Amino acid sequence: MSSRKSLIKIKPKSYKDGEIVKVSFMVMHPMETGMRKDKKTKEVIPAKYINSVKFDYNGKVITTMNVWESLSTNPVFTTYMKVNGEGKLSVTFSDSTGEVHEKSIKIKPKG
Amino acid sequence: MQRRDFFKQLGAVAAVAAISPAISFADEAKKLSGPNDLSYKAAVDAITGGKGAEESSKVNLKVPEIAENGAVVPVTVEVESPMTDSDYVKSIHILATKNANTRCIDVHLTPSNGKAMFATRIKLGGTQDVATVVALSDGTFLTATQNVKVTIGGCG
Numbered sequence: 001m002s003s004r005k006s007l008i009k010i011k012p013k014s015y016k017d018g019e020i021v022k023v024s025f026m027v028m029h030p031m032e033t034g035m036r037k038d039k040k041t042k043e044v045i046p047a048k049y050i051n052s053v054k055f056d057y058n059g060k061v062i063t064t065m066n067v068w069e070s071l072s073t074n075p076v077f078t079t080y081m082k083v084n085g086e087g088k089l090s091v092t093f094s095d096s097t098g099e100v101h102e103k104s105i106k107i108k109p110k111g
Numbered sequence: 112m113q114r115r116d117f118f119k120q121l122g123a124v125a126a127v128a129a130i131s132p133a134i135s136f137a138d139e140a141k142k143l144s145g146p147n148d149l150s151y152k153a154a155v156d157a158i159t160g161g162k163g164a165e166e167s168s169k170v171n172l173k174v175p176e177i178a179e180n181g182a183v184v185p186v187t188v189e190v191e192s193p194m195t196d197s198d199y200v201k202s203i204h205i206l207a208t209k210n211a212n213t214r215c216i217d218v219h220l221t222p223s224n225g226k227a228m229f230a231t232r233i234k235l236g237g238t239q240d241v242a243t244v245v246a247l248s249d250g251t252f253l254t255a256t257q258n259v260k261v262t263i264g265g266c267g
Contacts, residue, residue, distance in 0.1 A: 020226050031234075062220075062224060063218060064218075067217075070214075070233055070234050071216060072232040072233060072234055077229075078228075078230035079218070082223050082224065
């Protein structure tokens with residue numbers, strides 16, 4: 001586990017049960033391809049990129065992703081989700097160096 | 112604003128002219144020693160299992176036609192689908208045809224997504240086609256392609 005900064009955003013902010021909402025997951029990650037060189041030392045910067053992401057809602061997997069190095073630095077993953085009762089949405093990712101990170105928020109439908 | 116745009120274009124043209132020989136040489140070297148070298152056709156074959164994908168208007172691929180910065184290119188893929196248990200979009204694949212590694216991301220969706228849409232930001236090494244391959248639950252594959260002009264490359 002690391003102290004990497006990440007964020008889960010849900011649009012719209014207040015939603016009802018059964019509504020389809022937009023979910024964005026943002027994370028501060030360098031996404032190094034392993035092909036770039038340091039301009040000062042001329043050494044190749046080792047590859048470090050996210051290779052899998054998982055969206056989990058109340059213990060049920062809704063979306064999984066296989067990722068390669070050509071995603072931008074500090075990537076954003078946006079998709080939709082059907083709200084199905086109160087619970088927890090958690091996003092887990094792992095990167096090519098074996099780092100694992102998890103972020104979760106509470107889902108609270110109104111009315 | 113017009114004056115500013117003119118200078119911007121002038122600068123871009125000069126920069127491309129100065130860098131282009133170096134870039135083509137670097138690309139040759141990368142082709143030979145790319146770590147994850149998979150051509151566009153090979154990638155499509157790997158995804159579809161050799162079946163090939165069909166062009167369709169159901170797939171809506173949104174990419175800017177001109178990307179000033181290749182390091183951050185927003186990509187949105189939307190697919191017309193009811194997303195029910197019997198008929199839904201299984202996966203969305205985003206491919207950059209001329210990057211060292213063609214495959215950018217595979218997204219595996221389920222009916223509980225409610226809507227078949229995915230958006231992210233990718234890196235592009237230069238002017239090229241961005242493609243998407245969509246796998247449906249009935250075993251067919253759809254595709255959409257769009258050319259993107261990149262003024263400053265984002266890889267390497």
